[in-house]
Amino acid sequence: MKRFLVAGRTDFVRRPWFGPLLALLSLYALFSFISPQTFLGATNLLTMARQTVVVAICSLGMTYVIMLGGIDLSVGSAVALTTVVVARALQAHAPPLAVIVLGLTVGGLTGLINGTLVTALGITPFIVTLGTMSLLRGAAKGLSDEQKIDADPRGIDAWMSMPEHGLLPPGVWIALFAAIVAGVALSSTVFGRHVVAVGSNEQTARLCGVPVARVRILVYTLAGVLAGLAGVLEFATLTVGDPTDSIGLELEVIAAVVIGGASLSGGQGSIVGALVGALLMTEIKTGCTHVGLPNWVQEIFTGAIIVIAVALDRVRKKPG
Amino acid sequence: MRLSLRSVDKSFGVTRALENVSFDVRAGAVHALLGENGAGKSTLMKVVAGALRPDSGSLLLDGEAFDPTEPSEARRRGVAIVYQELSVCPHLSVAENILLGVEPRRFGFISKRAQNERAARALSPLLRGRASFALDATLGSLAAGDRQLVEIARALAAENPRLLILDEPTSSLSGDAVARLFAAIRELREQGIAILYISHFLEEVRQIADDYTVLCDGRHVQSGRVADTTNDGLVMAMAGRAIAxxxxxxxxxxxxxxxxxxxxxxxxxxxxxxxxxxxxxxxxxxxxxxxxxxxxxxxxxxxxxxxxxxxxxxxxxxxxxxxxxxxxVGLLSEDRKGEGLALGLSVSQNMTLSKLSALTRHGLLSATREREVSQHWIARLGIRCRDGAQRIAELSGGNQQKVALGRLLFHDxxxxxxxxxxxxxxxxxxxxxxxxxxxxxxxxxxxxxxxxxxxxxxxxxxxxxxxxxxxxxxxxxxxxxxxxxxxxxxxxx
Incomplete structure (x- = not known):
């Protein structure tokens, strides 16, 4: 029993998300100590959870993409486009369920486009998604006549507000559920193993008969569907379709994934890590506000955390 | 003598790649270096080119001590090497490639005129009797044979070229290109440059080389004039044993x-x-x-x-x-580290990758099954590792190879x-x-x-x-x- 505990503990410490989790908890303690009235309470925890939902959901897809050795710069634009499409559909009196399905489909299509371009044309993902980032942003602006679109949310807004009965807004549950599915799929399905293998060594994967192109397209498509889901929840928060929403979101998402222990060269990453990374960034933002630090301090702080997290990970992994 | 090797030794771990190798290379002669795969030819030429340092022994260049610590130093002394795998920058021009690293500068700017003059001078002996190609053409647009000539010209762009090492230069060339290369080599020989020519092809050696040296298992077997030997004799020397x-x-x-x-x-x-x-x-x-x-x-x-x-x-x-x-049908790749195995993954992940369907239960991979499979093959093949979860990069080459073979056996x-x-x-x-x-x-x-x-x-x-x-x-x-x-x-x- 004792031996099991010891083994379990070292195993836990070796996880890539252990350091960021430690940072998350100690920062929580620090902010709570400085500002016990406002930061410590359940209300603030709930607010932080809600603010993290969009980044967290996008970071699930991004974890897959980055583990595959790719990158997706178009998520922010895909989220904005989805909010616009959702608002337009609601304006046209489509039933809410259909609107949600439409949102996910639009997101999935953007991912399918990314994946197909990367696979069929052999262009590096950075360039392809840099292109679609601009392309989707333009499409969102065109579709909305460069205006915010007001639409009656018809119940979709309830997804991100506190229910009368229950612990958390539905959106938070959805994010948690999606994270569990993504985590289990990554660690325990053939598809997840193929993703890791392609990211680790594409040649080996091909040698072993892994359908590399199919896996790649599927990963980008899934990332797109998740961006669509994030877009629907973003609409639920904003209750407007906003073509200029989520500019720079992709960088926050990439940062979350990287803080969580993923390697941009592929083959490494963790869903739990990405969630911790996303939470850590929200925590820094909120905490600094509560403590009364100006915006520029937050930004410096966030930047430093990203670099430190990755640097520590390197040091920890060095043999000997 | 242009180059003399005296009792050169070089080991990698427990493998002795070169053992007490001594021979001489004359100026103005083509000297063929022969041997089977793994006889030590590559190690030897890297020692001469300054890419490796010998463990003991010495080299003399025109009678002076020659102990380059890096390739650029060897190049300054007039010793240059052209590797089998061409190393040119496809996006740079012919002239830029030839003078890469030794660009003529004025106040930090590259002097275009001097660059073209020197590139043309280096290329000229190689282009006798055939159409030239533009100095400003990008390397990517040239045929393999021409790219090789550019690489040789780069070797000759040193102040005072004395020894040129060619590693299997014809392996990727067509018949025409080989003939042009040989013409260029003969021209360089006329100019008094020594050429160390590494090849497997005896026919080629007969055509181009004056002298030869045979290595076998890292040891010097024999040297002499090519004209004084027969193909049978060379083959016997390369194999290094009585063949029954x-x-x-x-x-x-x-x-x-x-x-x-x-x-x-x-x-x-x-x-x-x-x-x-x-x-x-x-x-x-x-x-x-x-x-x-x-x-x-x-x-x-x-x-x-x-x-x-x-x-x-x-x-x-x-x-x-x-x-x-x-x-x-299964393939075991020659490139164990680059293709055969995913070094970031574990022993069991590598072993089961081609047949994950055998591990699934209700759509999920069974960790228990994976462990059983890897345990079975680790025991069966005598793979020395901690357990199936160990990263494959931490294993020795032989054990890595057994994992790669284990994958084919598991796939059955x-x-x-x-x-x-x-x-x-x-x-x-x-x-x-x-x-x-x-x-x-x-x-x-x-x-x-x-x-x-x-x-x-x-x-x-x-x-x-x-x-x-x-x-x-x-x-x-x-x-x-x-x-x-x-x-x-x-x-x-």
Whole structure:
């Protein structure tokens, strides 16, 4: 029993998300100590959870993409486009369920486009998604006549507000559920193993008969569907379709994934890590506000955390 | 003497790559360096070029001590090397490539005029009697032979070129380009430059070289004038031992498992025909670069075939790795670290990657099943590792190779395409892998074995075919063959 505990503990410490989790908890303690009235309470925890939902959901897809050795710069634009499409559909009196399905489909299509371009044309993902980032942003602006679109949310807004009965807004549950599915799929399905293998060594994967192109397209498509889901929840928060929403979101998402222990060269990453990374960034933002630090301090702080997290990970992994 | 080696030793770990090697290279002569794969030729030339430092012994260049600590120092002293794998920058121009690293500068700016003058001067002896190409053409737009000339010109752009090392310079050239290269080499010889010419091809050596040195197992065997020796004599010296025909009992041969008809790849092979039976080990001998690996890769579908058929069973099918695996054909890659294994993954992940379906339960991978599988094969193959969860990068080469073989065994393929299965691994693992291959054949598996080690081929094969410059010869039973015949056939002598 004792031996099991010891083994379990070292195993836990070796996880890539252990350091960021430690940072998350100690920062929580620090902010709570400085500002016990406002930061410590359940209300603030709930607010932080809600603010993290969009980044967290996008970071699930991004974890897959980055583990595959790719990158997706178009998520922010895909989220904005989805909010616009959702608002337009609601304006046209489509039933809410259909609107949600439409949102996910639009997101999935953007991912399918990314994946197909990367696979069929052999262009590096950075360039392809840099292109679609601009392309989707333009499409969102065109579709909305460069205006915010007001639409009656018809119940979709309830997804991100506190229910009368229950612990958390539905959106938070959805994010948690999606994270569990993504985590289990990554660690325990053939598809997840193929993703890791392609990211680790594409040649080996091909040698072993892994359908590399199919896996790649599927990963980008899934990332797109998740961006669509994030877009629907973003609409639920904003209750407007906003073509200029989520500019720079992709960088926050990439940062979350990287803080969580993923390697941009592929083959490494963790869903739990990405969630911790996303939470850590929200925590820094909120905490600094509560403590009364100006915006520029937050930004410096966030930047430093990203670099430190990755640097520590390197040091920890060095043999000997 | 232009270059003298005196008792040069070089070891890598426990392997002695060079042992007490001494010989001389004359100025104004082409000196061929001969030896089998792994005889120490590459190590030797890297020592001379300053890419490796000898453990002991000394080098003299024109009678002065020569101990370069890095290639740029050797180059300053007038010693330059052109590697088999061309190293040019495809996006830079001819002139820029030739003067890379020694650009003529004025106040930090590159002087275009001086650059072109010096590039033209370096190129001129190489271009006697043939049309020149533009100095501002980008390298990517040139043919392989011309790129090689540019690389040689780069070697000559040093202030005072004295010794040029050419490593298998004709391996990727067409007949025309070879003739042009030889003309260029003769011109350089006229100018008093010494050329150390590394080659496997005896015909070529006869054409171009004045002197020769033979290495075998890292030791200097003999040197002399090429005109004073016969091909038989050179082959005997390269093999380094008395060669006797091997006796072996044939195994029970079953039905044809793999049939290859007139197969050609995009570049290599040029033409290959073979029939591989169940219960048989068919060896493919040949020089590095003759197209042996490409043949296996074309069969497996990792490289595109441009012509010909591959049939597993009755009908010919187009190859891709996924389909071949489904047809029960598996390939062991020659490049263990780059392709054969995903070094970031664990032993068990690497072993099970091609057949994950055997591990799933209700759509999820069963960690228990994965552990059982890896435990079974770790024990069965005697893989020395902590457990299946250990990262494969932490294992020794021999144990890594056993994991790669374990993958084919776990997949339970009927046809095994093995590309240099014992390269770079220790003696014990090698013997174990040889025994395993024999056992597989006895159990009715079909094995196609590519190896550069002739003793290995004779130890495990029933028949051997030789690949020479992309063409696969007829497979013959080992008891009708000698190492001598194979070497002659492989070197085209």
């Amino acid at each position: 025909p091997h006796e072996r009992h044939p195994r029970e041969r079953g039905e044809v498992a793999l049939r290859v008809k007139d197969l050609a790849g995009e570049r290599l092979p040029l033409a290959a025909n073979l029939r591989l039976h169940r219960g048989e080990v068919l060896g493919i001998a040949g020089l590095v670069g003759s197209g042996r690996s490409e043949l296996l890769r074309c069969i497996f579908g990792l490289e595109q075939a441009s012509r010909g058929e591959v049939s597993v069973g009755n009908r010919p099918t187009a190859g891709n790795p996924r389909r071949r695996l489904a047809e029960s 393929v009927d046809v095994l395409l093995l590309d240099e299965p014992t390269r770079g691994i220790d003696v014990r693992s090698r013997a174990e892998i040889h025994a395993l291959i024999q056992e597989l054949a006895e159990r009715g598996k079909a094995v196609l074995l590519v190896s550069s080690q002739l003793p290995e081929l004779f130890a495990v094969c029933d028949r051997i075919a030789v690949m020479h410059r992309g063409v696969l010869g007829e497979a013959r039973p080992v008891n009708e063959l000698s190492e001598h015949d194979l070497l002659l056939e492989a070197t085209g002598a």
